[in-house]
Amino acid sequence: MDYLKGLNEAQYEAVTALEGPLMVLAGAGSGKTRVLTMRIAHLITNLVDPFNILALTFTNKAAKEMKIRIAKVVGDSEARSLWMGTFHSVFARILRSEAHFLGFPSNFTIYDSQDSLNVIRKVLKELNIDADLYKPKKVQARISNYKNNLITVKAYFNNPELIEADERANMKQIGLIYQKYVDVCFRNGAMDFDDLLLKTNELLTRFPEILAKYQDRFRYILVDEYQDTNHSQYLIVKALASKFENICVVGDDAQSIYSFRGANILNILNFKKDYPDAKTVSLEQNYRSTQNIVNAANVVISKNVQQFKKNVFSENEKGEKIKVYRSLSDADEANFVASNIWEMHNSAQRKFTDFAILYRTNSQTRAFEDALRRKNIPYRVYGGLSFYQRKEVKDLIAYLRLLVNENDSEALTRIINYPARGIGETTQNKLIVFADSQNISVTQVLDNLGFYAPRMSLNNGILTKLSDFWSMIKAFQVMLKTENVYSVTMEVAKRSGLIKFLKDDQTPEGISRVENVQELMNSMQGFLEEQIQLDDGDASLSNFLENIALSADTQTDKNDDDTDKVSLMTIHLSKGLEFPIVHLVGLEENLFPSFMSSSTREEVEEERRLFYVALTRAEKQAFFTYAISRFQWGKITDAEPSRFLSEVDAQYLEFINPAIESRFVNHSGITSNIFDDLPSEPRFYKKKEEKKTLQRDEPVAIPQNLKPVATARIINPSGNSSQDIEVGDKVRHDRFGVGEVIFLDGTDAQNIKAKVKFQHEGMKNLILKFAKLTKI
DNA sequence: AGGCTCCGGGTTTTT
């Protein structure tokens, strides 16, 4: 039992206490994944059939990671027969085989958020409800919330409190929308993400024999990131575990970062109540990070009121202080990070894979991509707009979805006239109205077109088009019975006209769309090969679709994984990962913490936990950056440093902006690469002419947090000649005309910012390298 | 029918 060696006392106990309920409180970097992995290995060594083990994770990334690690210990074949995956994927799989109990087809479609939003929009339209009052996103969030708390439509209407609450919120039609939404999904044979959990609950409560079957099957249950379970997930786990109570949950309340999607931190806080006999093990030694990093993270998280007492410590080297860089703009920030990585790569012999850039929102990626690309630093962006969410990919997938489940009207409307084949809106509306009037589905109408056509006032031309379209779909379906998914998809792409349509567009975007479709074909081929190799592989189209519906992270580029690249991702995605050197960027109020989550204490605490997660990803070194102005939402916005920065005790920090004077010393050295990066057009003045909300005589206030600069160097728009300007100088700007320099500020020469009061345009904040001012 | 442009609105995190 080699694998037990090298575990500390607490870890050993967590790994070897196989029977009965167990809660492992695992601080960041305390070897949580290791414990889970070893525990599973230990179970198998102790002759538990892998078939009886269920391991649940939150993200595909975590599941994948753990699968690999377990396979290393117990071998591939053993690893393969245990059930491990995200809640959603595991229960989707169970629902497939039991769907008929719930009246769903086993080939039900899984709607992603986008699909479900589309359905909500349609429902609103159909019910004639003003989408301005009922913002689809808001409606969606509310419905999701109900589902995650097991409030079905029926339960909703039986609960006066809920109805009242919605009335008070001016949302009294929510119930109706909810009902209609559920109806449409049912008719379409579709489940959304929340349904996968809700319906599982329904299955387990309504059918005791099914519950018994899975209880017997999953004798040992492990749940990772238990602090992130929502009520629905909690109940499933509880139901499944109630027979044997061999349940091991692992989590860290300090890392609960998913309450926005219903995660309930009480699930972990109350574990002892649910299982009074439960053992608790705390893993407090952090093996990942330096003392400095662990201590800094601890100081910040201690500001949270709601938490377990824990003492996470590190016995690693003390380590360097966290370096803080204050930048002038998002571009400046990105350049700093890129240069920093480049430098450390060269001088400190760091591989690019040692670096991660972590940010709060996906929209922050672009600046970093630009900066890294310019320096030829290889990188990989995780998450973001999933490959499978791209329009051209979704279009092709819609065809495939329709083949598998022809009741999927979302898929049908998406492609019935795409590429254009003369079945326009008018015709589609006729079909829908007629189908509704006959109380049948559009699919049924299409199936019996000859029979219904006379009653629909469609001309012969349209009729032919409709029947051509539908026989094409039917032909694909027939093909699916004998041919593999890859060839069918190829045929679909060709015969539907999709490929040709995309290829006709020779713009760069068009070409990339074709490539994306090609990439989808590749990933399908990969899927096919993989499934064929497995003993119990399932190479069906339906399985393929399920896989992609439940995988947000796009692992499409498979030969990509072993190359040396910098990782870019949101903090949420980074959970569970570790990197020698972490850049945590965009540390500004309203960005992190997000302006959406700064109003209540609970919200800020979750943001703080997010900060904690981010910082504890770092092994050796962390960098914090923030910008004092940021190009956001189409314009430049001022920003203040994040409160979290000031919450980190200064003893752990080192501010590394060059002193103001020193930047003039090496001025010439820097200039060479500063202006190379200039966009040909100053991007933030585009199309800003009309909306003038300028206060012409705004009092001149010097921002308190800025350090004034005496002079700065500008480049004349005409050419390369440069001149110094200082406060009080009169300057001319291409668009804004003549003005007076009120204030100069900057930390490094490439990003001096100026406040200029223009005669007609009022006060403007300009970044000199973009503004192209002339001194007059 | 279909393609285009203009306009307005919304911008967090993931399954």
Next chain:
DNA sequence: CCCGGAGCCT
């Protein structure tokens, strides 16, 4: 900035 929708032109 990015999206989707409405309305206009072909």
